[in-house]
Structure formats: C-alpha cells, structure tokens
Amino acid sequence: MGKRVGIEVSIAIADAVKLARADVIAAYPITPQTHIVEHLSEIVANGELDAEFITVESEHAAMSCCCGSSAAGARTYTATSSQGLALMSEILYHPGPMRLPIVMTVANRALAAPISIWNDHQDIMAQRDIGWIQTFAENGQEAVDLTLHAFRVAEDRKVSLPMIVNIDGFTLSHVIEPIVIPDQEEVDAYLPAFKPRVRLDVKKPVTMGPVGIPEVYTEAKMAHNEAIKASKRVILQGWKEFAEIFGREYNPVETYRSEDAEVLLVTMGSISETAMSAVDAMRDKGASVGLVRIRLWRPFPGPEFRKAAGKASVLAVIDRCLPPGAVCGPVGAELRSLFYKMPGAPKIFSFVAGLGGRDVTVERFEEIVDKARAYAKKRPTELYEVIGVREI
C-alpha cells in the first residue's frame, strides 16, 4: 500500500527513480534540481540501486549520455533546471524523433539575465518544442506519481518517446510534504522491464540519427509529430493503470469548483494550490469563479481542455513566462488558438505572473479575476498584462 512519510520532494523523486529501477543516470547538478541527483548518486554509491551514475562535465554531456544509454536499451533518467536545460538544448531535439524514451525531471527555474535561481516556467517554455511529452506536477505526491507514470508511458513500445515531468523549483523541489512512497512490488507491477523496439547491438548493426535529406526530413518530422499526438492514448492508459494499482487518479486537465463558473483561472504547476485557495475565498464572497489546471502540456489535450472549460464565459490564463515581443504568454497563445472561432468560445485574457520566484498570492489571483471580468466588458488595449509589476 505504500508508506506515507514526511519527505523533501526532491528526495521522494529520487526514491521514485530508484523504485523505477533506472539503469543509467547521467546528470550535472544545478540549483534547484541538485537534491534529486545528489540523492540518486548516494543511492547508487551505497548499492541500493544497481545503476550506472555518470558524473558528466555539463548538461550537454548529460543529455548526450542519456541518448546513448537509452539507445543501448537502458532505462535512463536525468534531471536539470534553467541554464542547465538551456545548455542541453542542442541535444534535447534528438531523442524525440529518434524515439529514445529518456525520462527527465525539470525543476523549473527562471533564466538569466538577471541571474535568478528562483521559480518560474521560462526554462521549459524556451524548450517547448523539443518534441518530448511534458507534464506539470502540482505537489510532491504528484511529482512522485508522474515520475513513475513517465517511465511507464515513455517506454511503452507504442510510444517510445522522451518525457519531462516539470516540478516547480523550490516551491516543490525543496519543500517537505507528506508523500506516499509506493512499495517496490506495486511499482514492479506497474512498470514492466524496458524492452526497446530497437537497441544498439554490435551483432545487429543499426544507424541511429542519420542525416535527413530534404526528401525525407518533412516525413520524419511528420512521423515524430504523429507519434507525440498518438501517445495520448497511452498517457491516459498509464494513468488508468496507475489509479488501479496506487489508488490515485490523474487526468490531462483538472478542474476545481469549475461547474457553472463564469470565470475560470487557468494554471499549470504548484501555483494551482494557491489558486484553489483563491477560488474558495472568492466563492465565499459569492463570486462565480473556478479553476482549470493543465497537467499534460504536450501533447496538448485540446478536447479535454474544451470540456473542462465548459460553459465559462471568461478564461483568465496565467503564464509564468514572459516571451519578449510576443503576442502573449505561451499558455495564453495556446488557448487562444484552441478556441479560435469556435462557437460559444470563452473570452480569453492572458496574464503573466510569478516570474523569477515572485509569489502569486491569493490577492493576486483575485486581482486577476477582477481584471478579467472588467476586460470582458471593456476590451483591454494590450493582449496580455504583467501582474504585480511595480510601475514606480
């Protein structure tokens, strides 16, 4: 049945990777991911996990090692943050089309400049289109559960794609929470051994990652994109089996008091917990407000989101990323595209908040909802608004 313990989320994620019986971990420490890989290196060093822990010289090397080890048929894990994810960037685009099911935790953190070790989603949004399946965890339990789910889905032969579990840096990574750590038998029942469709084998030579001349490049991109889209079936199946074994249910999109809500906040990650408190506070005052939280970011669960948004007339979308010079934040842009010209589509207002560790408080959520309501009556002059920025 697992055991509920008070544990730092990073340590719990490392324990989940151990329970998943990872074969190879190649990682470079970076704040706020450090505790995850630090603990994994201890677990490997003291013989609790029979794995190869490769202490690489950079994140570029970490991801390169991961590609090689996954290609060789090893269950492969890494974790990073921010500048480390940026340094991986060149290699991040390879495992998707090459169908290498690496699992990675990204402890989300702002990007320099100015240098910031604190939490937002700019690191992952800069890597949005690397072609990995991506989920966002709300709390420590979910971070553990999504890690196990990631191995289950990524390595499924029908999927065979790399997968990222995003956890908010510090707000999740460094917080001690009550978390149910599953039993080894349960995890073994959930997660079969990795049996890759193809592996590097001297007896059966194979070239992975060859050049794609103009006559095949488009087709290769199409094949990868279709694989990402088709992975949703297995993602859902993976959550269904998870619920059967571990008793915790997960969906691509979650709602909170959204029935009949006129205004819906839209969030990703750990700020959703504060958003729920804000919804409660506003509901207490009689406001018709609810919350929709996106858990599965890639492939984007369009139909599930539309269903979750229901009949709400206003969406207040919160992006923890400010893409300079863009029309609005990435989540806002995604949802505007999703609902474009759909009959009965809600009015969508885009807000940027919580950059570089700035707290998004209950009051801020209330401010966002008030603004979205006002904009629904009188169109704003800008396509998005940065919340909580000091003007003077």
Place this chain on the structure above:
Amino acid sequence: MAQIDAIVGWKDLPFGCHVYEPGSTAKFRTGDWRSQRPVLDKEKCIKCGMCWVFCPDMCYSQTEEGYFEANMEYCKGCGICAHECPKDAITMVPEED
C-alpha cells in the same frame, strides 16, 4: 539532387528513422553536388596513394596499372586530393554541364 533508391511516405519511414543496413550510404550518390572534378596527369603520378588516403569520401580505387582513379558517382569535388598530392598530379577542373 542526390539519388535515393527508396522514397517513402511518412508512415513507411523506419521507426525513429533508423538505418538497418550497414554501408547504405553507398546508395546516396553525392557526385552530383560537384562543381569541379579532379583530373589526373599520369605523367606526374608516382602511385603513392596519398589521394586514396585523404579523399574524405573514399572515392579512390587502384586500377590494374596502379594508378588511383576517383569514382565520379561519389566525388564531391572538394579538391583535397589535389591539395594533398605531393606531385601536383591532380588538377581540379570546373564541371561544364
């Protein structure tokens, strides 16, 4: 453009674009990228094989008389052989058509 023996639709691409046949690059005849070709002056050639060693495309093979001959189906016209030849026996001449 390069000649490819198998142009397929996206559904028929091998999984992950992997290539299962060793040495299949031989099917890609890269010779038509060439803008100039190496021409050998047999008078000067001492049959040392430096051109064979340095050609990055492994175009050269030795003839029965011992000279080295570049395969124009693969030669990209890079000029490395001409540059490396100790006897200046190779001249790069522009492809006219």
